[in-house]
Amino acid sequence: MTEEKVQLYRGLREVYIDRTTSSFIDGDIGKLLYRGYNIDDLAVKSTFEETAYLVMYGELPTREQLAAFDSELKASRGLPGEILDVIKLTRNSHPMDVLRTAISALSAYDADTEDNSTEATLRKGVRLTAQAPTIVAAHARIRDGNDPVDPDPSVNHATNFLQMLNGEAPDPQDAALIDKDFVLHAEHGINASAFGARVAASTIADLHCAITTGVAVLKGPSHGGAAEEVMKMAQEIGSEENAEKYVRDRLDGGGRIMGFGHRVYKAIDPRSVHLQEDAKALGERKGEPGWFGILQNVIEVMEPYRRRGIYQNVDFFSGTIYYLLGIPDDLFISIFAMGRVPGWTAQVVEQFENNILLRPRLQYTGEMDRTYVPIEERS
Numbered sequence: 001m002t003e004e005k006v007q008l009y010r011g012l013r014e015v016y017i018d019r020t021t022s023s024f025i026d027g028d029i030g031k032l033l034y035r036g037y038n039i040d041d042l043a044v045k046s047t048f049e050e051t052a053y054l055v056m057y058g059e060l061p062t063r064e065q066l067a068a069f070d071s072e073l074k075a076s077r078g079l080p081g082e083i084l085d086v087i088k089l090t091r092n093s094h095p096m097d098v099l100r101t102a103i104s105a106l107s108a109y110d111a112d113t114e115d116n117s118t119e120a121t122l123r124k125g126v127r128l129t130a131q132a133p134t135i136v137a138a139h140a141r142i143r144d145g146n147d148p149v150d151p152d153p154s155v156n157h158a159t160n161f162l163q164m165l166n167g168e169a170p171d172p173q174d175a176a177l178i179d180k181d182f183v184l185h186a187e188h189g190i191n192a193s194a195f196g197a198r199v200a201a202s203t204i205a206d207l208h209c210a211i212t213t214g215v216a217v218l219k220g221p222s223h224g225g226a227a228e229e230v231m232k233m234a235q236e237i238g239s240e241e242n243a244e245k246y247v248r249d250r251l252d253g254g255g256r257i258m259g260f261g262h263r264v265y266k267a268i269d270p271r272s273v274h275l276q277e278d279a280k281a282l283g284e285r286k287g288e289p290g291w292f293g294i295l296q297n298v299i300e301v302m303e304p305y306r307r308r309g310i311y312q313n314v315d316f317f318s319g320t321i322y323y324l325l326g327i328p329d330d331l332f333i334s335i336f337a338m339g340r341v342p343g344w345t346a347q348v349v350e351q352f353e354n355n356i357l358l359r360p361r362l363q364y365t366g367e368m369d370r371t372y373v374p375i376e377e378r379s
């Protein structure tokens with residue numbers, strides 16, 4: 001056996017691989033900026049359309065720019081009939097697998113697929129932002145035996161998603177929560193899925209490849225999959241009184257509490273603060289305050305973990321919001337993905353504009369120079 005002598009950075013923890021102007025995270029105080037604007041302002045003052053423009057183009061839009069961007073998004077919502085066929089063929093897969101497959105297949109129908117210029121990449125980013133909700137909603141309906149609902153160009157992005165999903169106009173308050181949720185998920189630096197997207201882009205593969213990769217990486221429970229797991233946990237706990245025993249048993253058994261901990265935040269994830277308020281208000285409005293109560297008790301039991309920098313993250317309350325809005329559990333990560341398309345696009349544009357192949361190394365720890373033994377001589 002041999003072991004090369006190298007400096008290892010397992011998990012790339014604390015390793016900076018490039019510069020960005022897309023977003024800034026101060027994990028010690030729980031601060032998040034998109035293009036210099038605080039997420040706390042954007043969450044309450046902006047819309048997903050405006051935030052998506054900001055993330056992709058770097059500036060808040062003027063009224064005219066926003067209107068043009070919004071028209072472009074609305075005009076791009078439809079899917080080619082062949083993509084609906086792809087969704088039908090893959091209807092039994094997890095919604096994230098269907099989203100990944102449909103985004104990949106959309107490359108066959110986009111006039112700009114092979115064009116990696118900034119302008120074309122942004123045009124594709126706008127189209128994929130608009131198409132992602134149509135894919136997710138169409139799949140959800142098709143697997144339930146219903147016809148897909150056509151996108152409605154008279155309503156905003158969040159309203160359109162809920163309308164395509166449920167086949168009826170949503171309560172404006174529900175749509176406003178999804179709009180805010182999309183704002184809170186729009187960009188988050190070089191997390192695992194954006195890193196995956198950048199690795200694809202660094203080989204000069206195109207945006208469809210990069211976003212297909214981003215969706216694939218986001219699926220795991222250590223990343224976007226946590227929201228679904230948190231809601232499952234709340235259901236298993238079942239009542240506020242059970243929260244303490246459940247959390248202690250799980251931690252004593254070496255398990256993790258989903259929706260807690262973060263590679264960068266060692267304080268409260270600022271996105272979770274907004275989602276916490278929304279989950280509370282929504283629970284009361286829907287006459288189901290119990291879920292919030294259970295999660296609140298989980299936070300109390302996890303209090304000692306704060307000393308180790310383990311706080312609730314973005315996924316802790318988002319699942320409860322989706323659940324209370326009647327959205328099926330396995331669609332939760334897809335909602336995260338829909339919101340994140342602008343962020344992945346911005347990361348890919350940055351990668352293309354100052355490209356370097358992302359190709360780290362692995363330390364070899366296996367045997368060296370072994371003698372090949374013919375198969376008839378092996379015992």
Ligand SMILES: CC(C)(COP(=O)(O)OP(=O)(O)OC[C@H]1O[C@@H](n2cnc3c(N)ncnc32)[C@H](O)[C@@H]1OP(=O)(O)O)[C@@H](O)C(=O)NCCC(=O)NCCS
Nearest residue numbers: 221222223226255256257258259260261262263313314315
């Ligand atoms: C997100 C996550 C993968 C980040 O992990 P990381 O930066 O690689 O940190 P580690 O996995 O090395 O964990 C560091 C320590 O904190 C503990 N820890 C981290 N998250 C924890 C959690 N959710 N519950 C209990 N303990 C946790 C680990 O057990 C580890 O303890 P140890 O040092 O005694 O072994 C991790 O916090 C996690 O698995 N969280 C749950 C899933 C989740 O909510 N993901 C969504 C992220 S937005």
